[in-house]
Amino acid sequence: MNVGEICNRIYSGGTPKSSKTEYYKNGNIPWLNTKEVNFNRIHKTETLITEEGFSNSSAKWVRPHSVIVAMYGATAGKAALAEIPLTTNQACCNLDIDESAADYRYVYYWFKNNYNHIASLANGGAQQNLSIKLIRQIQIDLPNLQRQHIIAYLLSTLDDLIDTNAKINDYFAERD
Numbered sequence: 001m002n003v004g005e006i007c008n009r010i011y012s013g014g015t016p017k018s019s020k021t022e023y024y025k026n027g028n029i030p031w032l033n034t035k036e037v038n039f040n041r042i043h044k045t046e047t048l049i050t051e052e053g054f055s056n057s058s059a060k061w062v063r064p065h066s067v068i069v070a071m072y073g074a075t076a077g078k079a080a081l082a083e084i085p086l087t088t089n090q091a092c093c094n095l096d097i098d099e100s101a102a103d104y105r106y107v108y109y110w111f112k113n114n115y116n117h118i119a120s121l122a123n124g125g126a127q128q129n130l131s132i133k134l135i136r137q138i139q140i141d142l143p144n145l146q147r148q149h150i151i152a153y154l155l156s157t158l159d160d161l162i163d164t165n166a167k168i169n170d171y172f173a174e175r176d
Contacts, residue, residue, distance in 0.1 A: 004136035006107065009096040012071070012132060013088035014058025016049050023053025030086035031059065034070040037080040037092065039112050041159065042068070045086055059087040060094075065104040067095040069111060069118075071130040077119030079111035093135050102142055105152035110140055 004010060016023035016031075027048035036046060049059065062068065066082045072091040081104070088094060097104040111118065118138065122128035142148065 001140060001142055002136065003095065003107075003138045003140055006098055006101040006140065006142070007095050007136075008098045009094075010132055010136055011060060011094050011096075012090045013060055013062070013092055013094065015089045016053035016057040016059065020053070020056075023050055023056065024048070026050065027053060029054050029059075030084060032062075032068065032080075032082075032086050032088045032092060034072065034075045034078075034089065034091045037068055037070040037075055037078050039078060039080070039115070041081045041083050041163075042086065043083050049087065054087060058090065062086050062088055062094045063096055065097065067097060067104060067108045067111060069093040069095065069130070069135055071132075071135070073127045073129070076122040076128050076130050077111075077115050079108055079115070081105070081108040093130070093132050095135075101145075102140075103145065103148040103152045105156050106142075106148040107140070109152065109155050 027050040029049045029051065030045040031047045031049045032042060032045045036042065062082050064082055064084055068080045068082060068088060070076055070078045070091060071093050095107065097107050121134060122130050
């Protein structure tokens with residue numbers, strides 16, 4: 001089965017003109033760029049854009065539980081999991097997973113586990129790139145849905161523990 005067969009929609013985003021401060025100043029729409037895509041769960045973004053910036057760009061809303069795959073440069077092939085509604089730049093391939101076909105968490109962990117293979121598919125001159133067409137055609141190994149849920153639950157529980165430990169460490173580091 002390929003990635004395109006398990007998605008409701010596969011699309012990229014867009015970038016509001018950075019020269020227009022009104023597209024960013026006092027923004028409240030989370031906007032993700034690929035430097036933030038690093039095998040992580042996205043709960044917030046470094047940048048917020050305004051409604052005007054959103055309307056005057058090709059940025060599109062990405063639903064929570066979407067898998068985001070970086071397509072360009074040094075981050076090509078890295079994945080993240082949207083935990084909030086957000087928008088992305090054009091270097092992000094956003095996978096809206098069909099929940100009747102696959103567990104979105106399983107798909108995220110599959111991309112994470114297969115990073116080296118996916119990154120090796122990138123091509124181009126000075127900058128190595130993936131494309132939506134190429135990502136859509138990637139063959140993905142999927143056990144039955146029940147097994148996907150079990151695997152995804154176990155892996156996401158481990159990530160929850162790692163996040164909790166990091167918060168505890170940060171708390172005590174601030175006290176030193």
